[in-house]
Amino acid sequence: MSDIIIYPSGTTTETRPHIVFEGAQSTDRLQLVVNGLSAQVIFSSSTSSNILEINPTTVSGQGIDVNAPSGSGIYVNTPSGYQKFIDDTGVWVGPQANIQGYQGSQGAVGFQGAQGAKGPTGNQGATGSQGPQGNTGAQGSQGAQGANTGAQGSQGPTGA
Numbered sequence: 001m002s003d004i005i006i007y008p009s010g011t012t013t014e015t016r017p018h019i020v021f022e023g024a025q026s027t028d029r030l031q032l033v034v035n036g037l038s039a040q041v042i043f044s045s046s047t048s049s050n051i052l053e054i055n056p057t058t059v060s061g062q063g064i065d066v067n068a069p070s071g072s073g074i075y076v077n078t079p080s081g082y083q084k085f086i087d088d089t090g091v092w093v094g095p096q097a098n099i100q101g102y103q104g105s106q107g108a109v110g111f112q113g114a115q116g117a118k119g120p121t122g123n124q125g126a127t128g129s130q131g132p133q134g135n136t137g138a139q140g141s142q143g144a145q146g147a148n149t150g151a152q153g154s155q156g157p158t159g160a
Contacts, residue, residue, distance in 0.1 A: 018033040029046040040055040052061035059066045065077035072088030085094030092099075 014031065014033060016033050016035055018031055021030040021032075022028060031042075031044045033042040033044065034040070035042065035055075040053065042050060042054075043052040043061075045051055048062070050061070053059070066074055073084050073093075074086040075082040076085050076094070083094065085092065087093050
């Protein structure tokens with residue numbers, strides 16, 4: 001039978017105020033513990049005593065440790081010590097390597113650029129091939145009368 005036990009009215013080994021979410025099996029258990037004076041919330045299960053711990057300056061759990069050791073923002077415990085990842089205004093200030101987000105939308109088309117300068121004059125082209133034979137010209141006009149008159153011819157025979 002599935003139950004939610006809210007201490008102090010339920011029975012568990014935990015004496016601090018807490019909520020237990022229990023499934024059909026006794027191993028299906030998630031527990032939320034409130035640690036009064038430190039304002040701490042601890043999530044645990046039947047197999048792990050500290051899955052996630054939240055308190056005023058730290059969020060830690062299996063494989064992660066985030067807190068604010070100095071100043072405002074979110075710091076992550078890295079191999080080289082605490083490093084600020086998000087500042088107090090919510091802006092990412094952590095490492096930029098391998099950060100990927102969604103593809104942004106296509107930007108607007110830009111303005112038409114200015115006319116470019118006139119380029120240099122190109123090289124002289126090759127000489128073209130010989131054109132076809134033209135048509136025969138028109139008949140020339142009658143030439144002028146020659147200046148020299150020929151000699152008088154001899155007298156012809158007398159007629160019968």
